[in-house]
Amino acid sequence: MYYRLFLILFSLFLGGPLYAQEVEQWGRFELILREKSPKNAFTRVTLTAEFSTGDTTYAVSGFYDGNDTFKIRFMPQKTGKWTYRTTSSIAGLNNRKGTFTCVKATKGNFGIVRVSDTYNFSYANGKAYYPFGTTAYAWTHMGKGTQEITLSTLKKSGFNKLRMCVFPKNYELVKEEPELFPFTVRELKKDAAGKDQVVWDFDTFNPAFFQHLEKRVDDLDKLGIEADLILFHPYDKGRWGFDAMPNEVNIRYLNYLIARLASYKNVWWSVANEWDYVKSKTVEDWDLLAKTIARNDPYGHLCSIHGATATYYDYRNPAFTHVSIQDETPVQSPNAAAMLRHIYHKPIISDEVGYEGNLKSRWGRYSPEEMTYLVWNGVLGGTYVTHGECYMVNPSDTIFWAKGGEFKGTSWKRIAFLRTILEAFPTPLRLSDVSRDNVTATAGDGYYLVYFGKHMMENWLFNLPAKNDVYKKLTAGVRFKVELIDTWDMTIQTHPQLFETASENDYRLFDKELKKVKLPLKPYMALRITEIK
Amino acid sequence: MYYRLFLILFSLFLGGPLYAQEVEQWGRFELILREKSPKNAFTRVTLTAEFSTGDTTYAVSGFYDGNDTFKIRFMPQKTGKWTYRTTSSIAGLNNRKGTFTCVKATKGNFGIVRVSDTYNFSYANGKAYYPFGTTAYAWTHMGKGTQEITLSTLKKSGFNKLRMCVFPKNYELVKEEPELFPFTVRELKKDAAGKDQVVWDFDTFNPAFFQHLEKRVDDLDKLGIEADLILFHPYDKGRWGFDAMPNEVNIRYLNYLIARLASYKNVWWSVANEWDYVKSKTVEDWDLLAKTIARNDPYGHLCSIHGATATYYDYRNPAFTHVSIQDETPVQSPNAAAMLRHIYHKPIISDEVGYEGNLKSRWGRYSPEEMTYLVWNGVLGGTYVTHGECYMVNPSDTIFWAKGGEFKGTSWKRIAFLRTILEAFPTPLRLSDVSRDNVTATAGDGYYLVYFGKHMMENWLFNLPAKNDVYKKLTAGVRFKVELIDTWDMTIQTHPQLFETASENDYRLFDKELKKVKLPLKPYMALRITEIK
Known part of the structure; x- marks a missing residue:
């Protein structure tokens, strides 16, 4: 604007x-x-x-x-x-x-997003940025109508990051022929089976393709959404060959993209999706491509690379500002998520943990409750988790994860709700008592978020760990307000009683009268516990 | 011998x-x-x-x-x-x-232990080595009687690795003054409080100290135990100052140790225990010391470094042959343990996950069941877990973890039992279906170990994942024998029925008649499932 x-x-x-x-x-x-x-x-x-x-x-x-x-x-x-x-x-x-x-930047322009305090992100103007992303790999390659619907869907959501591919996608559930291609056509050949085969002129970019991409990146920026651009991916399978270009072309493509798009403040570089499935490239190739970006992007946009399930790249590589992984294990418990912080000392984004949906593939059929639960686990562990939605009821359904369109699921609302909770805290979350307490996160002195996950309880004996990670230890005589958060029904109720810590008792501090918090015997309950100062 | x-x-x-x-x-x-x-x-x-x-x-x-x-x-x-x-x-x-x-090596001499197949170990003669270690930090610094008792305790145990400090230990539970020191005394001073203070002559090693250490390393070798020598540690606190020597002395000490001990085939180097608690050294210092070892040890003995809870060193450093960590999180589930394999691509040893015992400190008071459970979790995930025992009933008790002596606990027997199970498999374990199946490990085509941990069941519907990690997918018509392993009672019973896989059904293969395995509704049960060929 x-x-x-x-x-x-x-x-x-x-x-x-x-x-x-x-x-x-x-x-x-x-x-x-x-x-x-x-x-x-x-x-x-x-x-x-x-x-x-x-x-x-x-x-x-x-x-x-x-x-x-x-x-x-x-x-x-x-x-x-x-x-x-x-x-x-x-x-x-x-x-x-x-x-x-x-x-000076005007209202609503907070600047480029950067790593902040080792494990987190903030806008250049200092405002905290908590990545709550979703996925629409091929949305810019669909018909204009679908693209516009995608933007309105995103507008009403709470998502502030979108994973999307620069190149079109050829996959079982995404077969559409795009209107625009990044290169111009050198010639049309017939393959052995007599089918038309495009031979690309890799020396000649198609500016219209990139102009369209730029428009969409700007459209996302207007919605406050970071565009996590996936620069290479394996979903090509010989249809266009963009996954198997020589490195000379790959580097020219990256530099062209950087020249065009690095001035867009909301751009992130994701060197690849499922890099290990790209059979034509070695780890040395990926290192070279990542280095090319780090060297030539004048602004140092956020950059990572994403593998298939449980395939961890060497994220210590300084070309990567953060860790972008596909794995269910880290979100199976807050402790497991936090382990990645301790290993990498960079922000952790689980950019795929499986998706809400009804597909046959197991990665695309989580219940909305499960999707929400996994996001909460990761967030409690001081990491971030990306959403995706894979519903296909009618053959014409677009499946948001693939083509964009409309949401049919319900976890997206719960994730937006979680985002408001995070943004209300003074600092990002981290576990209070790492590897020992799997339910209590801290957001600084006097701020806690306790999450019970699937455990259902009628009441909970008020207790907090003495240890509070990098913050000062909890002491006796501190008074707390407790709010009961129903992470599924998206309600927050203030508990009628206040609580006051007694002295430390075996690493924990209980209420001095051993008071309990009444809970509704439902799963997915959380508590926001705030010191009364 | x-x-x-x-x-x-x-x-x-x-x-x-x-x-x-x-x-x-x-x-x-x-x-x-x-x-x-x-x-x-x-x-x-x-x-x-x-x-x-x-x-x-x-x-x-x-x-x-x-x-x-x-x-x-x-x-x-x-x-x-x-x-x-x-x-x-x-x-x-x-x-x-x-x-x-x-x-040629004679019977019982299998050679030096080396990394094998990325994630595991074997002796130089090719025999698999599964590290089942325990801990006796200061045993060589105790009275001769205690040392001999320690050796007989180890002899009857199933342990084949021992974590032990070269330098004596000054800790709340270990205060004994050692008989021998690595350096000679330069002078005796009085400190400010009028207390005797030794000034060491760091130029003059005390050969008797090292001769004694060598004898103990040889004693362990006779028992088939690898000596995981901890070269530096923080448990000194100004008493002797061995944690705060200048790097020139540190390097001379390492080179002297290497010259004396590198020819002992059962030596491992653990650069430090809880390196992050050694206040006088930086990460650069540790890197330098690790590099010194890697450069000067002619044989490339196994080498790692060990931090405090959830403190992960950069184990990608080529000086480290394996990952030696202190953290509870990786052993909270097989998936979490396996995550470390996927990140580091080196063998993983959880060298401290807490200890069986009755200490006040939470790291020293696991039940024997819990200690055993954590070892099983780690092993199922294709990693290794070190035992430790911290019982102090009478003030004169030696606490095996600290001083050696006798075992008072009961997990050590279960760990020896687990070792026999591992050694009976044709290959080391790895999870069959990483990040998706948290109970099934594979030991090659037709060999499975299923562990139910704390879940108690009356029966279990026979089913295995179609995926079998690096091995070939499981197919229909494969017949299996099932043995019920009570990991606590240490019994193995063959199930009276055989099972035969039907076709793959949603990523799993069930018995063709949907037969179940009868279980005793107890925790800590496992199944060994073996193809009948």
């Missing part, structure tokens, strides 16, 4: 800026240069620019956008006056200079 | 060998050189030897053993004729040459 108007105004002066423009922090400055292009400008023209303010300089790559149009995009993060100067192998694009002013 | 006689014979020829000696594989060749020593031979004399056979050459350090005696020890692994030649800064020790013959 904030840069739209600017772009329109700016595009009127195609020869370059005539006066200093204004761009807000984490907004987008775009320099558009019209110049007669040689044959295949994608491979034969180099174009970069240096953007500077004070001591700060960024080197940014431009790109060819077709139709004799070259662009350089930049995301300023510091307010003040910026100057730029281009360098190019083409005289007309070389040594173009200009200035613009970066102004 | 096999080298004892040799040593006695050999020592008669102090000037060097007069004829070719025989040493068996993984036995010990010892060259003893008498030479007038300069003042402090420990720091001022260099002595190494090259041992060669065919294309193979080892560079081995010698050491000063006091009393004008220098020694070079070597563990030959290849049979055949070996030659050696010494190099020294002292003329009399330089260019000493000789030969010996390495003969």
Whole structure:
């Protein structure tokens, strides 16, 4: 929104800026240069620019956008006056200079998301960001109508991250032929069976494909959703061959994507989905591709790689800002989730733990209660868990996880509810007494979240661990308010009594009168316990 | 045993060998050189030897053993004729040459233990080695009587690994003053409070200390027990200062230890216990010490480092052959244990998960049932779990975990029983259907171990996962024998019926008549399921 108007105004002066423009922090400055292009400008023209303010300089790559149009995009993060100067192998694009002013971010623009305090995330402006993501792998490759429905579905949800593939998907449940492709067609051949076979011109990107992707990334940004872009995936199976391009093409593709999209503040890079299923690439290839991104992205967007079940990449690799895994085990208990924090010392996102749905495949048929339960387990352990939905009742159903469309499930509402609980705490969660207490998380001195999972109880003897992880130990005489959270019915009720800790008794502190909290003998209950100061 | 006689014979020829000696594989060749020593031979004399056979050459350090005696020890692994030649800064020790013959290992000598198939261990002769360890941190620093009792206790146990500290231990439950120290005394001072304070001469090792340690390592070897030597630990607290020596001394100590003990085939290096509690050392220090060992140990003995609860070192470091952790979480379920395999791709040993006992500290008061249960969980997940025992009924009790002595608990017998079960399988265990099935481990095609943990059942519908990890999928028409294992009562009963798989049904294979296995409605039951071929 904030840069739209600017772009329109700016595009009127195609020869370059005539006066200093204004761009807000984490907004987008775009320099558009019209110049007669040689044959295949994608491979034969180099174009970069240096953007500077004070001591700060960024080197940014431009790109060819077709139709004799070259662009350089930049995301300023510091307010003040910026100057730029281009360098190019083409005289007309070389040594173009200009200035613009970066102004303070306006309401609703919190900046790029970064790692914060080792295990968590925050926006650049300091606001905490708790990733509550969902999955719609191929949504941008569907018909326009479905894409619009997807956006309205996301708008009413509480999700703030979306896992989505750059390349189209060829999978049992997603067979649609996309309208746009990232490369242009070199020739059409017949394969051995007489079927049409496209031979791609890997030297020639299709700007329309990327323009469409950009529009969708911007659409997500307007909804406050981070676009977790999956750059490679195995769901191709010889149909287009985008999973088996030579590394020279892979690297050119990554650099083109970075030149086009790194200035979009809500972009994350997911080097691959199920990397270990991509038979044409080795771990060395993935390392190279991850390094290419880390080296060439001027802003250091969040970056990870995602394997199949229980396949853990070496996330110690500094190219990866966080851990993005597929595994059910870590969300089987808060302790198991927390173990990954202790091993990697990076934020942990379980980006697939199975999905709510009714598919035949076991990964796509969790009950909504189970999906919600697994998200809670992971969150209690100080990690994050991504949702997905796989309902197919009629053959025409889009299955949100694959094509987007509408939600048919019910866990998404509970996850939005959990997000509000997290956002109300002063700090992110972590387990209070690691490996010993599997139900109590802390959000700082005097803030606890206790989750009973599947255990049903009529009442619970008020007790908290003495240990409170990195915070100070709990002492006697602290008074607490207790709220009963029904994580399924999404209600929060304040318990009529207050509680006050007695002295530590065998690692725990009980209420001084051994008072109990009344519970409704239902599963999925939680308690928010807050010190009264 | 096999080298004892040799040593006695050999020592008669102090000037060097007069004829070719025989040493068996993984036995010990010892060259003893008498030479007038300069003042402090420990720091001022260099002595190494090259041992060669065919294309193979080892560079081995010698050491000063006091009393004008220098020694070079070597563990030959290849049979055949070996030659050696010494190099020294002292003329009399330089260019000493000789030969010996390495003969085939005799019965009971399986060789050094090494990593095998990524996740497991085997002896050098190919025999599988399943680590079933226990803990007696300070046993070699106790009175001789206690040490002998410890050895007889171990002899009747099923343990084949012992965690033990090189340095003495100063801890609430272990206060005894040792008879021997690794360094000699430089001076005795009075501290501020008028108490005697020893100032160690870090330039002068005390050979008697190390000779005693060597004897104990050999004693363990005779019992088939690997000595997991803990090289540094935090349980000193200013009493002796061995946890806070400068790195120059740490490195000299490691090299002296390697020169003396690397030829002992049953030695493992545990760089530290609870490394994160050693306040005087940084991660860089530990990396340096680990690297020192990896670089200077000619044989590449097993090496790891052990942190406090849930403190995971970077075990990807190539200096570490395996993962040695302290954490309860991985043994809370087989899946959680297996997760560590998937992350580290090295053998996993949970070297502390808490101990059976009756201490006040929560890590030292597990019931024997709980200790056994945690070991089973870890083993089912394809990892290994170390036992420890912490009973203190009378103040004079030695607490095996600390001082050795006698076992008072009962889990050790169950762990020995589990070891026999593992050793009867053709291959080590791994989960059949990772992250999905939390009860079924496989030991290859047609071999399963199912463990129900705390679940009590009257019967169990026979069913196995179709997936069998790296082995071939289970198919219809396979006939199985089922044995009911009571892991607590240590009984194995063959089920009267045979079972035969029907076709795969939703990822599982049931008996074709849906037959059930009768169970005794008790916890801690397991099934050994074996194909009838």
